[in-house]
Amino acid sequence: MSEPSRLIVGVDVEKRIAELTAEVKRLNDLYYGTGDSPLPDADYDALKDELAALVAEHPELEPADSPLGKVNAPAELTGPTIRHARPMLSLAKATSEEQIRTFCGRFAGQVFRVSEKLDGLSLSVVYVDGKLDYVATRGTGTVGELVTEKVRHVIPGLPTEISAPGRVEVRGEAVMLRSVWAAYNEAHPDRTLTNPRSGAAGTLVLKDPEAAAKAKRLLRFFAFGADRHGAAVEIPAGFEPVAQYVCASAEEVLDAIHEIGGRRDGLDYDIDGAVVRLHEPAAFDAAGFNSAEPRGAIAFKYPPEEKLTTLLSVEWPVGKIGRVPPRAKVAPVFVGGVTVENITLHNPRLIRERDLRIGDTVAVVRRGDVIPFAGRSLPERRDGSEVEIVPPTHCPSCGSELEVRGTGEERWCVNLQCPAQATRRLMHWASRQAADMEGVGDTWIEKLAEDGVLKRRSDFYDLTVEQLLGYERMGEVSAKNMIDSIASSKGMGLRRALIGLAIPMASEGTAKRLCLAGYERIEDIAAATVEDLVAIRDIGPKVAESIVAFFARAEVQEEIAALRERGVNLDVLAEDRPVDAAAAGDSPLKGKSVVITGAFTDPRSGAKISRPDVTRLVEQAAATTASSVSANTDYLLAGDNVGAAKIGKAEKLGVTVVNQDELWRWLAEAGVI
Incomplete structure (x- = not known):
């Protein structure tokens, strides 16, 4: 029988402490390992608070692996790491005004700074002599995981250069905007993100950040402090600072906390509290810190709106x-x-x-x-x-x-003829990334589908002006615009058709890769085997099986035939086709594996050119692209503002670094530009 001191209202305290310890550690590993957690923050905090309360009553029962008094972190960091020059610590938590007054009372006469507590992922961004050196996560607090190359893809606004000598470290929070989160979930209903915070953390654990960037899974970085060689300095130009208030008393601090809390619903990013800290760097440093928290700062947590x-x-x-x-x-x-x-x-x-x-x-x-x-x-x-x-x-x-x-x-209906899905599929076919029927609105698609006029994609091409004029509020100009828009969409080509068909698990990138792999007609893809498709770079077994199963359906084959009969082009267009190997001549790019990094300028117009457009040109020159440098990489194609880390890795592995002037010359020789 347990000792009386270890029982609280019939609960075995020692057993409960062990359960809570295991659960908090499991949730830490889930969140920091995958970017997501089955519990909302409030539930997680409640578990940790319960554990802290029990340990405070029974300190002798705290296990050696207790997560209390430590920075929230996974059991181990899986990627390359770096030791922080100064520890990146967690903050003590306050949930009442009295706790804030007590904190301020410990530093009577001092000036305080109150800022938004962003709900994202803490990062350390380090520059050496003005050039970006590396970006690291908080990690264990003393050791962070390097995410430099991932950040280049998913935080497009992060400065690659600053006007400051020596070593400068900028610390802040990477967040996913609410608008970005909502747009991503709308575009990817099969793999939605639980919330913006999980979206931010999950983005930086992805193995393919370039794919995340293409899917518009982007983050934004807010800076809350900077130092040069350990001494606090102004946040460099180019960074977006966290909103903050300077306060001379506890009452002013509380006013600032209420001010921030009152406008948080109007922000495009999540904040879960306000950070109160000593404003003067010397005072903050003098306050010191314990194993996981600085003593000169505290986080006031707002209650969830529930x-x-x-x-x-x-x-x-x-x-x-x-x-x-x-x-x-x-x-x-x-x-x-x-x-x-x-x-x-x-x-x-x-x-x-x-x-x-x-x-x-x-x-x-x-x-x-x-x-x-x-x-x-x-x-x-x-x-x-x-x-x-x-x-x-x-x-x-x-x-x-x-x-x-x-x-x-999640439950999924895979019946392509399901009435509930039919209208949405028609809307997707007409969308900009597919057939691009600019003159056809979703409202009319829904109306025509309800009346049985539109049942499948090929029905669009049977519509007539006279038929549309039979509808109330449909004028002659609108009807003609709609029919003209549908007619012009017939030239869509293979890549857009593959996107419009909404093949399960096949992304827009998959459509592009199928075209670049040499498939000329949609019937050729329909006849491909799983083995044929898996042989294409970046198409895995599950995607290949999904494509084969999709085209095996009788209704899909009938629809392809119907589209052909109505004059819809389902063949590859020149713009989506790789350059013929013979046409590529002796270009150094032919048959090579390359990694593209940095910012590029189109030599023909002098305008900036996006990374996806550079990728398309390189692939047309018969090269294959990868997201990271490895021993199998032939060339690192480097534009402007490339970090020293990637260049250093390429040189270490013996990978040739090619600047953009040389790249443009090669592409011209291959006949791509």
């Missing part, structure tokens, strides 16, 4: 590409400035892990314009009438069996 209500029911609507997400109705509740009646439950795994049930009392969370969601339930309020939420096994629209995909255990 209210309790009842979960009434759960629906499973079918999305535009077949995803069947859970949507819940709750008893109306006023939260975050609006009355909320519908919330998202994210995915089936989250429902299971949070043990959400119909009839539960749930905390509805709404931050800014983010879709309201159930942060947690309160099991202690259950009366036994609650009902388990069971994900559907068959599509609510067409009745076909659903597939279970991904770590979120």
Whole structure:
């Protein structure tokens, strides 16, 4: 039997401390290893607070591997690392005004600085003699993980040069803007990001940052301090500083905290609190620090905007590409400035892990314009009438069996003829990245689909002006513009057609790679085997299997034939075709593996040229591109503002560095420009 001192209301304290320790460490590894966590911040903080309270009562029971008093970090860093010149520490937490007054009282007579506490990922950005040397994460606090090359792709606004001599370190926070997060989730419903904070952390653990950049999964960096050789200096020009207030008293500090909190919903980035610290660098340094926290700073955490209500029911609507997400109705509740009646439950795994049930009392969370969601339930309020939420096994629209995909255990309808998906697929075909039917709006597509006029993509090309004039509010000019737009889209070509077909798991990049691999006609791709497709660079087995299965469907083959009959070009266009090997002549690029880095200027116009456009030109010259330098790389194609780290790695591996003047000459010789 446990000792009485180790029991609290029937709970074995030693066992509970062990459980909490294991869970906090698991969540740390999940978040810092994958960029995501099954629990919202408030739930994570509650677990850690419970652990801290138990350990404070029973310090003799704290395990050797306790996460308390340490910087939140994964068990181990997996990438290249570097030791910080000064530790990057966590901050002590305050949740009440009294705690802030107590903190300020310890430093009577001092001046304080209050700034937004951004909810992202802390980074150290180091320059040597004005040139970017490296970027590192906070890591363990003393050792960070190098993410220099990743940052170049996903934080486009980060300065590569500053006007300052010697070693200058800028510290700040990388965040994903709410608008970027919402746009990314809208464009990638099959792999949504839980929230902007997870989006920021997850972006910097991706193995292919260039792909993340192409998918518009971009971050923004806000600086909160800088130093040169350990002495504080002004934040260099080119950086966006965190908003801050200078305060002479505890009351002014509290006013600043309330000011920041009052406008956080209007920001395009998440803040979860306000940082209060000694303003003078000398005073801050003199205050010292403990193992994980500086004594001269504290973070005031705002409570999440949440209210309790009842979960009434759960629906499973079918999305535009077949995803069947859970949507819940709750008893109306006023939260975050609006009355909320519908919330998202994210995915089936989250429902299971949070043990959400119909009839539960749930905390509805709404931050800014983010879709309201159930942060947690309160099991202690259950009366036994609650009902388990069971994900559907068959599509609510067409009745076909659903597939279970991904770590979120999401349900997907794979029936291409599912009525709930048909209209969205038509909209996607008409979109800019596919057929680019500029004169055809989603409202009209929806109307024509409802009337049975549009059932499949080829039906667009049977529409007539006379047919459209039969609709109310459709004028002759609008009808003619729509038909002209549809007619002009017939020249779309193979790459855009592949995008418009919305093949599961096949991205826009996959469409480009298929064209560059030498496929001339869509029928050629339809006849390819998994082995044929896997042989193409960056097309893996799962994507290849998905492509083969898609084109094996009878309805897809019928649709391709129907599009051909109506004069739609489904053959590769010259702009998407690689230069013929013979045409490339003896160009040094032919058959070589290259990595592209830096900023490029088009020699024909003098204008900046994007990295994707440079990649396309290089691939047309019969080269293959990779995202990082390795022993298999033949050339590092370097534009302007290239970091010393990548150049150094290339030289160490014996990879030839080619400047952009030489690159343009090679491309001209290959007939690409």
